[in-house]
Amino acid sequence: MAEEVQVHPTADVSPGARIGVGTSIWHQAQVREGVSLGRNCIVGKGVYIDFGVQIGDRVKIQNGASIYHGATIEDGVFIGPHVCLTNDKLPRAINPDATLKRADDWQVRPVIVRFGAAIGAQSVVLPGVTVGRWAVVGSGAVVTHDVPDYGLVWGNPARLHGYACPCGHRFEAIRQENGVVQARCPQCGEEVSFSRTDWEVAQP
Numbered sequence: 572m573a574e575e576v577q578v579h580p581t582a583d584v585s586p587g588a589r590i591g592v593g594t595s596i597w598h599q600a601q602v603r604e605g606v607s608l609g610r611n612c613i614v615g616k617g618v619y620i621d622f623g624v625q626i627g628d629r630v631k632i633q634n635g636a637s638i639y640h641g642a643t644i645e646d647g648v649f650i651g652p653h654v655c656l657t658n659d660k661l662p663r664a665i666n667p668d669a670t671l672k673r674a675d676d677w678q679v680r681p682v683i684v685r686f687g688a689a690i691g692a693q694s695v696v697l698p699g700v701t702v703g704r705w706a707v708v709g710s711g712a713v714v715t716h717d718v719p720d721y722g723l724v725w726g727n728p729a730r731l732h733g734y735a736c737p738c739g740h741r742f743e744a745i746r747q748e749n750g751v752v753q754a755r756c757p758q759c760g761e762e763v764s765f766s767r768t769d770w771e772v773a774q775p
Contacts, residue, residue: 582614591628609646621658633692641681641698648684651692651710656682660698685720687737694729707735721763722773731773736761744770 577595587604593611600618609628616634624638627646635653642656660680680698688702691710706718709725718724721734734742736756745755752770755762
């Protein structure tokens with residue numbers, strides 16, 4: 572690992588992991604073999620990153636998060652405290668014949684978290700789910716289905732309640748025409764277009 576990488580003495584980082592320049596890995600975190608962790612990332616206390624997980628640049632993973640095999644996290648993603656990205660749709664400790672399950676007795680269902688998305692504290696993302704670009708998952712959510720780009724979801728199961736600007740505030744509709752809703756962030760003025768159908772699905 573490069574000299575610019577900071578690893579706390581209590582962290583367990585596999586020599587088979589690739590860690591980008593400027594990344595910090597803090598107390599009691601575990602980073603397993605085959606992990607690719609990009610530049611300028613922050614991995615908090617007690618984080619577990621399973622083997623083969625792919626993580627982009629400038630990602631923040633807060634204390635106690637668990638990122639399991641099959642996950643891909645793109646650049647600029649925020650993973651809140653105690654988030655869990657899962658990978659087994661049909662979890663069992665044993666097979667029907669009561670033998671202990673082995674590595675080839677189940678199928679990995681990947682989780683993908685796209686550029687700039689934020690996953691709130693203690694959320695669970697189920698196997699096979701993609702969280703879109705700049706999406707926001709509210710704290711404590713159980714995400715069972717894909718989240719669209721800019722989607723704002725919360726609840727158990729998580730449901731779409733609107734769309735979030737990259738600055739974090741909720742978009743507001745400013746005009747509609749030809750089946751398109753033009754939305755604007757009241758905080759920063761960013762504008763994004765949505766189909767009228769998609770916009771209406773997200774309204775209370």
